[in-house]
Amino acid sequence: MDIPPSPPKIFSRKRRVAARLRMQSMADTGSGVATVARELAEDVVDRLGFLREDFESALVLGDRTGALARHLEEGGTHAISADPAPLPGVRVIDEEAPLPGGPFSLIVSLGLLDTVNDLPGALVLIRRALKPGGLMIASFGAAGSLSGLRAAMLQADGERPAPRIHPQVDVRAAGQLLTRLGFADPVVDGWGFDVDFESFDQIVGDLRAQGLNNVLANSGPHLSRKAVHTARTQFEARREADGLIRERFEFVTLTGRNPAPRF
Template sequence: MQPPEIFDRRRRRMRRDRIIAEFTAYDFLHARMVEETLDRLASVQRPFERALDLGCMDGKIGTALRDRGMDVISADPGFRFAGAAGGVQCDEDRLPFADASFDLVVACGGLDQANDLPGALTLIRRVLKPDGLFLGAFLGAGSLPRLRAALLASEARAVARLHPQIDVRSAGDLLARAGFALPVADAERVTIRYASLFRLLGDLRGAGASSLLAGSVTPLARTALARAAEHFAAAADRDGKTAETIEIVHLLGWAPAPSQPQPARRGSASASLADALRRPKQD
């Protein structure tokens, strides 16, 4: 029996198709994930030949990987994003690729909207060749606390509009459960200041990050929206702007290979993310 789906797949596809024309005006968080992911990849002291850009959106990371000499396949849940990148339309938890097809998989910004995240990570590990690398980034737990508080204060059913969030520790556990070797998860916090709740909501819509929860959810009533806006404004600094927090979770894992170091006892790890990135290529 299939478990109920958290997110509406059709709504997600349609929303991504709708935002493509103006995405560059709202892509600052995605661009930050891409930049950080590429920086981390640059620290890996080994070459990669064939990469999967999963959740490619505007194709920036795929272009950067091609510039580094890689053969790149792009994939996105949105038909128009996938088509613009010359790629494949698919969800992260429904990959159409054969096992051991890539030596690098990069997923920036979409895994937090996957219905089956454990399944998606397992599929990513399966499409990697032995000793292949996975790098991911997504919005994690702790993101948008002001918005969440404002919505909860505005109506009794606000929880039906809020996406579940994944914290960094759970993300690391999911990597290990999916079978990745040397899994690493860490997080960074970004603060963005908004003059109003409506500017924040506009950014979320433009980035395709507004609610995608499955089921019938009626639009927020005007009175409830006004209460939420007042609650958001009440948290403003002296200049009238409210500081909102985004937490970005970064993931790293290697597809298992016989020559890799064996993991130490749980809780005894002393390796840093930089050490994991600098692993030399296995013969």
């Protein structure tokens, strides 16, 4: 029997964990930013409100706000929080290994699956950790995010662009993936929001504070001083009449169930 090839190592787990630890350190010192984390958690709370479904147990992955676990606990759900990094008050997990502690009625993953090397494998592991009929909700960055910053970085690199911004998942491809992996009742939708920035340096700092900086295994060479100046100039050339630079964050949310047995 042929052995399926291992997925390419696009992302560095070590750099990924370091980014999330830095994110927590900045939050602890009051210099953190949690715009994306808040939006992801609030979106799932809204989705659960529409479902009006009771969950006995839940695994919440990647929610740095803690808001989702608190919401679930207030509704009578036993919720376990986990993260790839050893953050305070959470279990450490590896999304590309079997998830411990299940099976769960609900598994929510926030802002993590866009930086795993094996997205199909991670989704299969989530499905296997669900009870029959259990629900998965996974939200992460999608294609179309940070278009202005991407364009500025490409301009800065010139004729030899380096890997600096993560590859992103297309919403349509994500929907096909859920069906192929055997999820029941698959639903995929894209959504997003705009954020205003005052400068190039602010968006770079905010991304680092939110653990959204480059965690590629091959991150490319450091930008020269001249290249940084070019990127800053190109990004800030998009400044609008109010003096701010508007950037778009796009997300995809995957919803599906572990199929219940039919008798």
